[in-house]
Amino acid sequence: MSDKDANATMRFPAATLGALLLALLPVALPAQVDPLKSPACAEALTALQQARAQHEGAEAARARAASICLGSPELPTRPSRVMQAPIAVPGPVITPPTASLPLPPLTTVPLPPPVAVQRPPTPAHCDGGGCWSDNGQHVQILPPNLAGPNGQCVPHAGLVYCP
Incomplete structure (x- = not known):
């Protein structure tokens, strides 16, 4: 028997096995097909060119070709201009003052008599x-x-x- 730990000898093969599996992972997965090179995309682009030549239904053909060739299952929506709904602020509630004691009637102060201006002697x-x-x-x-x-x-x- 040796002085080496039995687990230490097992670590090396486990690490080697993990690296080997990671290296073989791309080979094991099926290769993804480029949607731009698919036969369905070629047919959609041909239909789009024919629609443009006839000046009819070009918009619908363009949307169909975009969804097939670009891989978008649904049509993109335009973003709204306002990201948040406007904030509604209620107006202030103004209550009229309660009836208080009636004010005394205003008294008018009599005007002083006009000042007599003496004319200089002629x-x-x-x-x-x-x-x-x-x-x-x-x-x-x-x-x-x-x-x-x-x-x-x-x-x-x-x-x-x-x-």
Whole structure:
């Protein structure tokens, strides 16, 4: 007998056997036939060319040839634009306020009386020192637009000439 473990000698043949089976696996499986080279695909393509030449039923022949030659059992569907349904948000619920105590009637504040604006005295006679008003007061300044009985007065050389 030897010092070697009996299981160690069994591991090598098991690993070799596994590798051998994996190598032979593609040979054991039946070879897949390319659907583009199948006789059914050739017939479908011939039918499609005839339909295109006659301008009739080309779309149906194209769909049939695509399903046979490309291996698609059903027609592909177009993806929808919206992946998710729109979210519906309910509107806010607004409740009217409950009836509270009635408000007191608005009181109107009376408007203040109009302010009386005193008109300046109208000059009746002017000289170089100022003008005399029609109520007898002497005004020291000469108004800029002094009008006489016949038009605009003009100051000249210390006197005011009124037409």
